Amino acid sequence: MRIVIAVGLGLLLPLTVQAQSRNPRDLAQDAIIVDTHIDAPSELLSHWNDLGEATPSREFDYPRAREGGLDVAFMSIYTSPDEDAAGTAWQTANTQIDAVEAMVARHPDKFAILRSPADVEKLRKGGRVLLTPGMENGAPIGDDLSKLAAFHARGVRYITLAHSAANRISDSSYQLEKKWGGLSPFGEQVVAEMNRVGIMVDVSHLSDDAIRDVLRVTDVPVIASHSGMRHFTPGFERNISDELAKAVAAEGGVVQLVFGTAFVNPKAASDLTAYFKAESDFERENAALAKAGKPVRSKDEFEKAWKDAHPVPVTHIDAVLDQIDYAVKLIGVDHVGIGSDFDGVSGNLPVELRSVADYPNLVAGLQKRGHSDADIRKILGGNLLRVWSQVEKAAQH
Known part of the structure; x- marks a missing residue:
């Protein structure tokens, strides 16, 4: 089902753009691509695969990551509301982190754990793909703030405060009846402690009021790790509103735009x-x-x-490109990135963005729409690395 935009697509671009643009595949290989949401770990627990080898049943594996130019993959450490209710979220999260570490141990020539943006250039040498845990749902910390430092020690560098239901920390965008009216009192402590230890606060999945509360409490920029722009999906609170996207950007943060059909169609x-x-x-x-x-x-x-x-519905890459164009105009190119949700949306993706091999198609589309190569580098990963560096620098260890 995959349609690959040919490397030679640059020949179709206006001469003014083509003259200053690299071949899209070359640019994807040279730029630092950071994808902030890939759901490989939970998939590994449901069915083990050696992702260091070609794995056609999944959307992330090493050969296709290198084909697409992916450098930094945030591995989603996902736990469900049901696991939260059952008291098993902590166990599940640690097991998934173990799975990420096992991938690296099995293939040290192909993968490395990335704990700091300062180490990207050093660790990606030799064609390694760098893996960083990003926790989707703050449930694994339970009621214990000290677990934030423990998860930071295990390599977690962002936490999505809630997922599809309210938890101890925050309301969810998906839940019709809100529990807290934003963040809980404990959630405010969680944000402050994440700032202190150097874990990025992720506002994807949160209710609008919770995002406002996060921005009131945080002392450092925040991210939306995998969100769409609500402008295209009116009434869908899961996607970020113009007002809140501008507020995230005003505080120096970045909105990482998602690829999944449910968010862009x-x-x-x-x-x-x-x-x-x-x-x-x-x-x-x-x-x-x-x-x-x-x-x-x-x-x-x-x-x-x-x-x-x-x-x-069948969806094409233009839906994602439209989101990026709109976000760049709304909040500025310095505040836009990508968080695909590969392996997390049951294959419901744009036809031309089926796996981690397909980032060059995104690059080609952005070039065709007139984005400069310098701006494309920012969108592909530069902006996220800047925010991560700011959060790391502000942390008090």
């Missing part, structure tokens, strides 16, 4: 919003049936019926 985003409402209604109806002693409906049947009625 208006129809898919509308369906996802409707899904969460339907799921909430389903759970409420089942609870009422159980209370009345009646048989409950099957969740698997609910999921199948929903998917059958809402097929994922």
Whole structure:
């Protein structure tokens, strides 16, 4: 299903752009590409693969990462609300970090753990892909602020404060009924402690009020590790609003734009919003049936019926390029990056952005739309590395 934009696409560009632009594949190889959201670790726990070798069933592996020019891959350490409720999030998170470390130990010539942006140039020599844990959902820290320093010691360099439901820290954008009205009192302490130890605060998945609270509390720039622009998906709180994107940028932060169809295609985003409402209604109806002693409906049947009625629309790379163009005009090129969500959206991606081999297609598209190579380098990774450096420098160890 993959459509690869030919390396020679530069021949189709206006002469004024072509004269100052490198071949897109060469630029992707030379630039430092930082993708802030790849869900390989949770996939490894569900089915082990040696990602140092070609793994066609996944969207991230070493051969395709090098083909695409990827240098720094933030490995998503994801835990679910159910694991939070069961008290197993800490265990799951540490197991996933172990999986990342095992990849590096198995292939030290192909991978390395990146703990500081200052080490990128040194560690990427020899064609290594650098892996950094980024924790998706703050649930693994439980009620213990000291676990932030413990996870920092394990290499975690950003934490998405919540995921698809409110936790002890923050409200989620997905949850219809908000628990805290933003951050919890404990969540404010979490943000301050993350600033202190040098972990970037990630506002993707948070409610609007929670993002406002984060920006009020933080002393350093923050990131949105994998968000779309809500301008294209009205009413979809999971994507960041213009107001909040500008606020993140005003504090020096960066919005890492996502590739997943559900975030960049208006129809898919509308369906996802409707899904969460339907799921909430389903759970409420089942609870009422159980209370009345009646048989409950099957969740698997609910999921199948929903998917059958809402097929994922085919989406192309222009949807992602539109997001980048809009964000650059809105908040400035110094505050835009990429966080693909590879291996995290069940293959629901633009046709031309199917895996980590396809970053050159993004480069070619940006060049065709008139972005300079210098600005493309910023978008591909320079901006994220700047914010990471600022957070690291401000930390008090």
